[in-house]
Amino acid sequence: MSIKDEKIWIIGGSGGIGEALAQKFAARGALVVISGRNRDALDAALKRIGPGHHAAKADVVDRGSIEDAARLHGPFDRIIMTAATYDPGAVSKADPDKAAGIFEVNLTGTFNVAQIGASHIKPGGQLVLFGSAAAIFGLPNGQVYSATKAGIVNLAQSLRAELWPQIDVRLVTPGFVRTPLTDKNTFAMPGLMEPEAAAARILRGLDGTRFEIAFPRRLIWPLKLLGVLPHRLAFALTARLRG
Numbered sequence: 527m528s529i530k531d532e533k534i535w536i537i538g539g540s541g542g543i544g545e546a547l548a549q550k551f552a553a554r555g556a557l558v559v560i561s562g563r564n565r566d567a568l569d570a571a572l573k574r575i576g577p578g579h580h581a582a583k584a585d586v587v588d589r590g591s592i593e594d595a596a597r598l599h600g601p602f603d604r605i606i607m608t609a610a611t612y613d614p615g616a617v618s619k620a621d622p623d624k625a626a627g628i629f630e631v632n633l634t635g636t637f638n639v640a641q642i643g644a645s646h647i648k649p650g651g652q653l654v655l656f657g658s659a660a661a662i663f664g665l666p667n668g669q670v671y672s673a674t675k676a677g678i679v680n681l682a683q684s685l686r687a688e689l690w691p692q693i694d695v696r697l698v699t700p701g702f703v704r705t706p707l708t709d710k711n712t713f714a715m716p717g718l719m720e721p722e723a724a725a726a727r728i729l730r731g732l733d734g735t736r737f738e739i740a741f742p743r744r745l746i747w748p749l750k751l752l753g754v755l756p757h758r759l760a761f762a763l764t765a766r767l768r769g
């Protein structure tokens with residue numbers, strides 16, 4: 527199959543990294559279907575992506591809406607699940623209802639897309655899940671989000687073992703990318719990238735063969751190092767980020 531004839535479903539394609547990915551895939555001839563909850567945001571993104579593509583309003587926590595979109599627009603060469611929410615702050619100040627919502631969208635939502643989507647991916651096609659650099663080692667002030675992303679890492683590993691070679695499961699581990707999600711951050715974001723640069727990096731990775739697409743290296747490697755340091759040393763370093 528030529529990359530020009532691909533059909534790609536990007537859940538979370540109405541903004542941020544998902545939209546930048548949709549633009550890149552569309553520019554090389556793929557047909558993209560974008561999903562999100564907000565109709566106006568979907569229509570606006572569709573205009574920016576260009577003619578001939580589709581939007582399917584769907585909420586990842588509503589399994590019926592994901593099933594409907596998959597049945598209407600599938601089968602797909604790739605399903606890319608980027609939808610997520612984030613609410614940074616100290617654990618003592620976290621709103622439990624908001625926290626439950628983050629678990630539901632990020633973790634249950636990813637499970638919903640993976641389980642339902644798997645039967646709508648062509649043989650040998652890709653299922654792409656989004657972790658985060660925040661999942662590599664628990665850092666202060668992002669506990670709930672980081673925990674969901676660590677769960678997604680484990681889910682992606684399990685699915686890769688279970689579904690290969692019928693489905694090529696991939697994990698994307700971005701560092702900081704300038705989007706509405708990171709606009710909530712009040713701290714300096716090392717290695718901050720623009721969504722277009724992140725999308726180009728992800729697309730290159732998805733065309734390659736590695737399970738995990740992690741970038742930028744200067745953020746990823748120090749975080750991976752934290753995981754192999756003695757805990758006492760690692761926590762002495764991460765406590766400095768409490769703010």
Ligand SMILES: NC(=O)c1ccc[n+]([C@@H]2O[C@H](COP(=O)([O-])OP(=O)(O)OC[C@H]3O[C@@H](n4cnc5c(N)ncnc54)[C@H](OP(=O)(O)O)[C@@H]3O)[C@@H](O)[C@H]2O)c1
Pocket residue numbers: 537538539540541542543544561562563564567584585586587607608609610611631635656657658659660699700701702703704705706707708
């Ligand atoms: N930006 C970063 O620095 C960064 C770093 C590491 C990892 N990531 C990960 O990369 C992915 C994309 O992040 P981003 O920064 O591009 O996020 P973003 O700009 O906030 O965009 C999120 C997209 O997901 C959609 N969405 C949110 N909740 C949804 C739901 N319940 N059902 C369906 N769609 C939903 C949004 O549309 P609606 O609100 O209209 O539904 C929007 O299209 C996320 O998984 C994020 O965790 C981002």
